Amino acid sequence: MLNRILATGLIALAPLTARADLVVLQYHHISEQTPASTSTTPELFRSHLARIGELGLEVVPLESATRAALDGTLNDQEQVAITFDDAYASVWSTAAPLLDELGLPYTIFVNTEAVGREGYMTWAQLKEARARTGVTIANHSHDHGHLARRPDESQQAWHRRASDSLDRAKAILDDRLGDTATLFAYPYGEYDSALEEMLDERNWLAYGQQSGPIGEGSDESRLPRFPMATPFGQLSSLNDKLRSRALPVDTGSLPDGIIDDNPPTLILELPEDLRPGALTCFGSGQGRLPLEAEHQAVTVQAPEPFGNRRFRYNCTYPAGEGRYYWFSQQWVDLSRPED
Numbered sequence: 001m002l003n004r005i006l007a008t009g010l011i012a013l014a015p016l017t018a019r020a021d022l023v024v025l026q027y028h029h030i031s032e033q034t035p036a037s038t039s040t041t042p043e044l045f046r047s048h049l050a051r052i053g054e055l056g057l058e059v060v061p062l063e064s065a066t067r068a069a070l071d072g073t074l075n076d077q078e079q080v081a082i083t084f085d086d087a088y089a090s091v092w093s094t095a096a097p098l099l100d101e102l103g104l105p106y107t108i109f110v111n112t113e114a115v116g117r118e119g120y121m122t123w124a125q126l127k128e129a130r131a132r133t134g135v136t137i138a139n140h141s142h143d144h145g146h147l148a149r150r151p152d153e154s155q156q157a158w159h160r161r162a163s164d165s166l167d168r169a170k171a172i173l174d175d176r177l178g179d180t181a182t183l184f185a186y187p188y189g190e191y192d193s194a195l196e197e198m199l200d201e202r203n204w205l206a207y208g209q210q211s212g213p214i215g216e217g218s219d220e221s222r223l224p225r226f227p228m229a230t231p232f233g234q235l236s237s238l239n240d241k242l243r244s245r246a247l248p249v250d251t252g253s254l255p256d257g258i259i260d261d262n263p264p265t266l267i268l269e270l271p272e273d274l275r276p277g278a279l280t281c282f283g284s285g286q287g288r289l290p291l292e293a294e295h296q297a298v299t300v301q302a303p304e305p306f307g308n309r310r311f312r313y314n315c316t317y318p319a320g321e322g323r324y325y326w327f328s329q330q331w332v333d334l335s336r337p338e339d
């Protein structure tokens with residue numbers, strides 16, 4: 001019991017800077033008619049916006065807020081950015097009117113090959129969106145391919161395929177809409193180190209689909225976002241996500257997540273003022289994971305192999321005032337079929 005009390009005291013004393021981190025929400029369809037795994041119901045989307053308002057969070061443009069979060073110059077107020085991947089028709093028909101009415105900024109990541117197809121926004125709509133205050137149109141590749149290098153693909157073939165998809169989308173967006181933002185969202189949230197390097201060479205900010213807020217220790221080629229499709233975006237966990245803080249680890253030094261071993265091993269080096277015993281990690285479909293700590297190094301490994309192409313280790317740590325540090329490591333098993 002004494003240990004418990006001491007431990008609780010230690011957590012409360014863990015120093016917290018006043019600085020805020022940036023929470024980025026990721027949506028696809030805002031609809032009841034589309035696949036559940038990539039859809040948020042209009043009712044839930046409205047509830048998300050209401051909750052953001054109730055918590056007094058400021059909704060900010062993605063690019064400037066990301067740069068401020070990375071520089072550690074984000075102001076003290078909690079901030080959130082709203083993003084949509086794939087430019088689906090329901091973003092324009094359902095989400096945009098709600099956001100525009102509230103005067104909230106948002107970003108649409110566009111895979112250019114699909115524009116104008118059934119179920120997707122048209123170029124005229126994207127042009128109209130871009131003309132609106134606070135709306136950013138950004139790059140989600142041309143063909144929405146799995147852009148990490150395939151196991152059977154030569155370096156040269158991969159380089160041509162990936163760079164072509166990135167640069168063609170940017171050229172088309174600039175040509176159709178005028179200069180567009182140098183922001184990129186990985187299709188399926190998948191990346192490897194070589195692809196990250198390609199993004200770094202272009203000096204683009206690149207966003208994944210692993211959860212957590214963006215802070216000073218985040219890496220600009222693997223920026224986290226919280227997936228908000230109905231199965232993940234439930235109101236019960238929304239406050240924790242909206243008020244989360246970036247776990248203070250250097251995420252760029254962590255593995256790119258392309259696995260050799262299944263289950264994979266993650267080693268998190270916690271700063272001196274965080275207690276390894278207070279860290280909690282969960283694995284996709286495997287519940288709470290066993291942790292082993294040696295000084296400040298925490299080793300995380302799931303007991304069982306994972307059967308999916310993508311899975312995650314999600315870790316949280318009490319940050320005081322009912323808030324959590326949050327970090328998610330994504331893993332990709334390239335031997336599993338592409339979706």
Ligand SMILES: [Zn+2]
Pocket residue numbers: 085086140144186187188
């Ligand atoms: Zn997508």
